[in-house]
Amino acid sequence: MSQANAQALSPQSAAAAPPRQRRQTSDRAIAWLFITPTIVLLVVMNIFPLFYSLYLSFNDYSVIGSEPPKWVALDNYEKILTSERQRYWHNFTVTGRYALLSVGLQLILGFGLAMLLREKFRGSGLITTLILIPMMLSPVVVGLFWKLIFDPSKGFFNYLIYTNPRGGAEWLSDPTLGLWSIVIVDVWMWSPFVMLLCLSGLSAIPDYLYEAAAIDRASAWFQFRRITLPQVMPLLLIAVLFRTIEAFKAFDVVMGLTGGGPGDTTETVAVRLYSEAFLGKFRTGESSALAYIVLIIIIAISNLYIRALNRAREG
Amino acid sequence: MLKKSGSVFILVAMILTLAIGAGGVTAAPKAQVTELTIFWAQWPPADYLQEIGNRYEAETGIKVNVVQEPWGSFYDVMAAEWAAKGDAYDMVVGDSQWLGQGAEQGHYLELTDFMVENGIHETVTPATLQFYGEFPAGSGRYWAYPTEGDAVGWAYRKDRLEDPEEMAAFEAEYGYPLAVPETWDQLRDIAEFFYRPDENVYGVGVYTQKDYDGMIMGYENVMFSWGVDWWGEGNQVIGVVNSEEAVEALEFYKELYGFAPPGTNNAFYTEMNSVFVNGQATMIMNYFAFLPDLLNPEVNPYADVTGYFAGPAGPYGDRYTALGGQGMSVLNYISDERKQASLDFIKWFASDEVQQQWADVGGYTCNIAVLESEEFLTNTPYNAAFADSMTFVKDFWNIPAYGELLEPAQRYINGYVVGNVGTAKEALDNMAIEQHEILVEAGVLEE
Numbered sequence: 001m002s003q004a005n006a007q008a009l010s011p012q013s014a015a016a017a018p019p020r021q022r023r024q025t026s027d028r029a030i031a032w033l034f035i036t037p038t039i040v041l042l043v044v045m046n047i048f049p050l051f052y053s054l055y056l057s058f059n060d061y062s063v064i065g066s067e068p069p070k071w072v073a074l075d076n077y078e079k080i081l082t083s084e085r086q087r088y089w090h091n092f093t094v095t096g097r098y099a100l101l102s103v104g105l106q107l108i109l110g111f112g113l114a115m116l117l118r119e120k121f122r123g124s125g126l127i128t129t130l131i132l133i134p135m136m137l138s139p140v141v142v143g144l145f146w147k148l149i150f151d152p153s154k155g156f157f158n159y160l161i162y163t164n165p166r167g168g169a170e171w172l173s174d175p176t177l178g179l180w181s182i183v184i185v186d187v188w189m190w191s192p193f194v195m196l197l198c199l200s201g202l203s204a205i206p207d208y209l210y211e212a213a214a215i216d217r218a219s220a221w222f223q224f225r226r227i228t229l230p231q232v233m234p235l236l237l238i239a240v241l242f243r244t245i246e247a248f249k250a251f252d253v254v255m256g257l258t259g260g261g262p263g264d265t266t267e268t269v270a271v272r273l274y275s276e277a278f279l280g281k282f283r284t285g286e287s288s289a290l291a292y293i294v295l296i297i298i299i300a301i302s303n304l305y306i307r308a309l310n311r312a313r314e315g
Numbered sequence: 316m317l318k319k320s321g322s323v324f325i326l327v328a329m330i331l332t333l334a335i336g337a338g339g340v341t342a343a344p345k346a347q348v349t350e351l352t353i354f355w356a357q358w359p360p361a362d363y364l365q366e367i368g369n370r371y372e373a374e375t376g377i378k379v380n381v382v383q384e385p386w387g388s389f390y391d392v393m394a395a396e397w398a399a400k401g402d403a404y405d406m407v408v409g410d411s412q413w414l415g416q417g418a419e420q421g422h423y424l425e426l427t428d429f430m431v432e433n434g435i436h437e438t439v440t441p442a443t444l445q446f447y448g449e450f451p452a453g454s455g456r457y458w459a460y461p462t463e464g465d466a467v468g469w470a471y472r473k474d475r476l477e478d479p480e481e482m483a484a485f486e487a488e489y490g491y492p493l494a495v496p497e498t499w500d501q502l503r504d505i506a507e508f509f510y511r512p513d514e515n516v517y518g519v520g521v522y523t524q525k526d527y528d529g530m531i532m533g534y535e536n537v538m539f540s541w542g543v544d545w546w547g548e549g550n551q552v553i554g555v556v557n558s559e560e561a562v563e564a565l566e567f568y569k570e571l572y573g574f575a576p577p578g579t580n581n582a583f584y585t586e587m588n589s590v591f592v593n594g595q596a597t598m599i600m601n602y603f604a605f606l607p608d609l610l611n612p613e614v615n616p617y618a619d620v621t622g623y624f625a626g627p628a629g630p631y632g633d634r635y636t637a638l639g640g641q642g643m644s645v646l647n648y649i650s651d652e653r654k655q656a657s658l659d660f661i662k663w664f665a666s667d668e669v670q671q672q673w674a675d676v677g678g679y680t681c682n683i684a685v686l687e688s689e690e691f692l693t694n695t696p697y698n699a700a701f702a703d704s705m706t707f708v709k710d711f712w713n714i715p716a717y718g719e720l721l722e723p724a725q726r727y728i729n730g731y732v733v734g735n736v737g738t739a740k741e742a743l744d745n746m747a748i749e750q751h752e753i754l755v756e757a758g759v760l761e762e
Contacts, residue, residue, distance in 0.1 A: 064394035066420050152577035153515065153595065166512055166577075173580030175734040259581050261525035263730020278391065279527065280412075280718020 057288035064282045076289035088290070090264065091272040098179060098268060099247035102186045106243055109187060110194025111236065117195070118202045132196065134189045143256015146185045147172065150257070175265040178258050182266060185253055190246070194239045201235035202228070233312040241305040248298050269294055348656035350378045353643070354393065354404040357383035360463050360604060363676040364408070370672065371663060377656065397422045400648045405657045408462050408641045414450040415714040417644055423458045424645040429658055430457045435665045440464075443681035446710040447642035459642025460661050461681035463604070466704040467536050467626060467637045468697060470591055470609055471495065471598040474620040475509060475516075484508075495624045499540060499567065502598070502627050506574035509597040518574030520590045520599035522583055525729045528721055529583035531711060533600060534728050535637045537571075538564045539709045540629030545720075546712070550760045552750045557743035560631070565739040569732045580733045592616065602639040603679060603701045610695065623697035625704045638710040640679065681705065716757040723749035 057076055059069035080088050117128055134142070149155040150171040158168035171181040205227065213223045251270035254260060260267035260275070267275075273294070277287035353368070355361040361383045368379025382404065384392050393407060397420070409417065417423035426448070430436045436444055439461045445452065447461035475481060476493055485493035489504050496502035506518025522533025535545075541564035547555035555561075572579075576595040579586055584605045590596040592615045612618040626636035643664070645657040663669060670682035674691050679701060685691050686702040693699075712720050727746040730736035737745075754760035 064398045066398070150578075154578065154593075166515075170577055170580065172578075173733045175730075175736060178734075255526065259524070259526035261581060261729050262734025263525075263736045264726050265730070265734055265736070275722060280390065280721060282394065282718070 053288045054292060056285050057292050059285045061285040062282045063284040069285070072285070076286045077293070079286065080290055080293060087264075088269075088272070091267055091269045094179065094266060095248060095250065095268045095270075098183060098186075098250060099244055101179075101183045102190075102247055103240060103243045105183065105187045106191045106194045107236065107240065109191040110196075110239065111198050111232075113191065113195040114198035114202055117199060128199075132192045135192045137189070139189070139252035140256050142185060142189055143253045146181070146188075146253075147257055150181055172258050173262055175262055178262065178266040182250070182254055182257055185257065186247070186250070189253075190243060194236075194243065197235045197239045198232055201232035205231045230312070234309055237305055237309040237312060241302060241309070244301055244305070245298055248294060248301075348377060348652050350380065351405045351653075351656055351660055352380045352382055352403065353406045353408060354382050354384065354396075355408040355641070356389040357385045358604065359607070360678055361408075363673070363678045364462075366676050367664065367669065367673055367678070370669075371660060374663075377660070379660070396646075402646070402649045402653075404646055405649050405653050406643055406645050406660070408643050409459065410641055411446050411638060411710050412713045412717045414448075414458055414642070415712075415717070418450045418456070418458045419715055421647055424647050424654055424657075426457045426460065426645065426658075426661075427455070429661075430460070433662055433665075435460065435662070438665060438667065438670075438683060439681040440683055440686065440705050442708045443640075443705060446638050446708060446713075447640065447681070450713060452713075459644040460665055461640075462643040462664075462678075463640045464679040464681040464701070464705050465602050465604045465638070465640030466701070466708045467532065467600050467639065468603045468606060468700050468704055469598055469600055469624045469626065470606060470697075471622050471624065472596075472617060472620060473622040474617070475597050476505070476622070481508075495622065496627050498627050499537060499629055503567070503571060503574075506571060506598065510574040512577075515595060516597065517576040517590070517595050518597055519571055520575055520579055520582065520587045520596040521568065521571050522587070522600060523572060523575075523580055523729060523733050524583035524586075525581050525725060525733070528711070528725065530725050530729045530732070531721060532583075532637050532639070534565065534568050534732070535709070535711065536600065536626055536635070537568045537629070539635030539637070540564075540626070540633050541567075542629065542631050542633045544709075550754060552754065552760075553747045555747075556750065557740070557747040561743055562739045564629075565728065565731065565743060569739065572732050588615075591621075603697060603704070604639060606697050607677065607695070621696075623700045625700040626707075635707050635709040636704050638708040640681075714757065714759060716753055716759065719753045719757075720750050723753075 056069060058071060058073055060072045060075070061067075061069040113131060117124055117131075149157045152158055152168060152170050153166065157171065158165035162168035169177055171177045209227050209231075210223060213227060218226070249270050250268045251274060254266060254268055254271050255274075258266045260271040269290070273287055273290050275281065276283045276290060351368075353364065355364065361381050365379070365381040368381055372378045390410070390413070393409065393413070395401075396403060397416075414423075418425070430448075436448075436457060439448075443461040443464050444457070447464075448457040448459045450456060450458055476495065482493040485505075485508050488508065491501075493505065493508075496505055502519070508518070509516055510518040522529045524530055538561060541560045543556065543558060543561040543564060545556060546552055575582075576590045579590060582590075584601050587596075587599040587601040588605060588608055591599045591609065594617065606623065609615045609621050610618055615621060626634065628634035643661060645654055645661070649657070664673070665682075667682060667684045670680045670685045671688075671690075674680045674682075674685050674694070680686065680691075686705060691698055692702060711717060714720075723746050727742040731739055731742035736742070751760065755762050
């Protein structure tokens with residue numbers, strides 16, 4: 001011990017100046033220190049905009065206008081649900097149809113692919129990786145690529161399905177085929193995601209269940225229905241939940257492919273929301289109200305799925 | 316006690332220091348402007364303006380920065396700056412549709428006195444002054460200096476239209492010689508004649524873009540030339556935009572789209588040039604600002620056989636073309652010194668000499684003297700068509716509600732032309748009703 005230290009600890013010096021009690025930082029304080037930046041970030045980036053947009057949904061307000069928000073109570077909601085109901089209903093119908101077709105086909109294809117890739121074979125790892133590539137791409141890029149692929153004179157899509165490609169369908173300008181084009185692209189892009197979830201569910205099924213079923217001479221269909229499907233069901237429902245929520249937010253692929261056209265035949269709710277909130281209109285109040293209506297619908301659908309998921313788990 | 320007195324002394328000293336400092340600031344001479352910032356969309360004319368700005372710096376020592384923003388977010392950034400009453404930019408080269416908003420909401424400095432006193436309003440063509448600078452229409456109040464004139468023009472394949480065999484076949488079929496179309500009906504016949512899907516050759520490329528304003532920028536060329544306008548007496552739209560002539564015009568535009576290359580269902584300026592340089596389209600409509608690309612043989616393999624013409628006339632004697640381009644405005648939220656420096660720049664820029672330089676570097680001037688000069692007319696193959704077009708341009712609404720008026724127009728017209736939704740009459744009737752409601756809500760029209 002050095003002389004100075006010894007002096008500092010001597011009884012005389014202690015009597016002259018009472019020792020300062022060193023303040024200890026509690027574990028709780030340290031925990032707060034660590035989580036405070038995250039909480040601040042969450043409040044600033046998520047919680048505040050969420051509640052502020054809720055407030056704006058009850059106001060007549062344009063973000064580019066010089067007027068402050070003007071309280072109009074439920075007028076924006078009333079407008080969407082009554083006077084402009086017909087057009088908004090059209091947007092919801094398009095979105096619903098798109099969600100149903102797209103999620104349904106993704107389930108069938110994704111599950112089918114997972115069943116095929118469940119058995120390990122030479123190159124199965126490579127094939128799985130290749131199948132996953134579409135979901136790694138940017139949706140905007142995918143939209144623009146597929147726009148070229150669907151092009152009746154330059155794209156190869158019509159070459160694949162028609163003997164005379166130039167006489168083939170104009171996928172993006174036909175009001176009925178327009179939505180199907182978006183569904184095809186979404187299925188191409190996101191079926192691998194469903195496949196991945198199903199694959200993880202399938203690989204978790206213990207072999208002894210199948211062995212026991214085989215001893216009981218259960219048919220392949222019986223094994224699929226009674227073992228495979230119930231075991232994979234929870235993951236399948238999670239996939240459906242994620243994809244349905246995404247389908248309700250469908251924007252980038254739609255904008256990249258059709259821009260909502262022709263007319264408004266492929267205008268999903270998200271595209272409508274964008275055109276109300278931006279594109280020269282800047283109806284911030286009304287678009288906030290629409291966003292909340294979409295949020296409520298998504299929460300309601302999610303709840304239905306989660307209940308089904310819980311039932312599947314319990315069953 | 317002493318400690319307290321000391322604190323009070325320090326506080327008083329601080330207040331005095333701040334007061335003296337503040338007094339010093341107010342007493343200081345006015346800050347000299349050394350830099351001007353101009354906001355514009357990201358495209359070649361903005362580079363040309365920077366080049367002109369560099370010459371201004373060489374002459375005056377005041378640096379000019381042209382800040383460029385991609386077209387997709389150009390309006391959004393400016394609108395956000397207006398909402399914040401920001402002073403990041405001194406001037407903006409804004410779209411003609413912004414005039415109403417800029418003037419009515421106080422974002423733009425009124426330039427009437429400045430332009431009249433300096434005679435600037437007489438140096439540009441009346442049509443460009445009206446559509447790029449004046450608000451309200453016919454009021455004689457100016458808010459912008461017509462900077463980049465632009466309009467929809469046409470490019471065509473000379474090798475097809477001047478081919479002797481094609482000319483003979485065309486004349487045999489239609490009873491008049493094949494030449495650059497002077498009327499929309501002639502343009503339609505040529506488009507039909509060259510519509511040969513089996514040879515991957517098509518008649519005409521027209522705007523159909525749904526996402527923003529492309530569809531309308533295409534259709535209104537025909538609509539104006541059929542004698543129809545976007546508004547009538549007292550800003551009425553019902554009976555105007557859905558008149559018999561309007562229905563005829565829309566049906567005609569749809570017919571033209573029938574001769575277009577496949578895949579042009581959501582097409583604007585990029586797609587127009589694309590179907591031309593790949594050899595599919597015989598004629599395309601496009602803004603003059605995008606025609607320079609067609610001069611480049613590396614981009615356009617048919618560059619040496621590409622000709623240009625101005626919009627044709629309609630069946631009832633009207634001839635109009637859709638306006639593009641922008642005017643330069645001074646923003647109202649900057650200091651008086653910066654406003655004066657901006658006006659000085661515009662005065663310099665508007666001079667015949669600098670406008671000649673502007674045209675030489677590639678800008679589309681609206682200056683009458685330059686437009687009429689032989690040098691300008693022969694400078695590029697399309698300059699003559701451009702100068703011609705600048706005398707018969709027309710524009711869409713430029714009131715603050717223009718974005719709302721645009722949306723139903725885009726939706727119904729695109730739906731009918733591209734998607735075969737309903738009839739032309741139904742599309743225009745529905746559009747008229749929605750536009751009427753928007754105008755009533757905006758206070759522009761009485762119920």
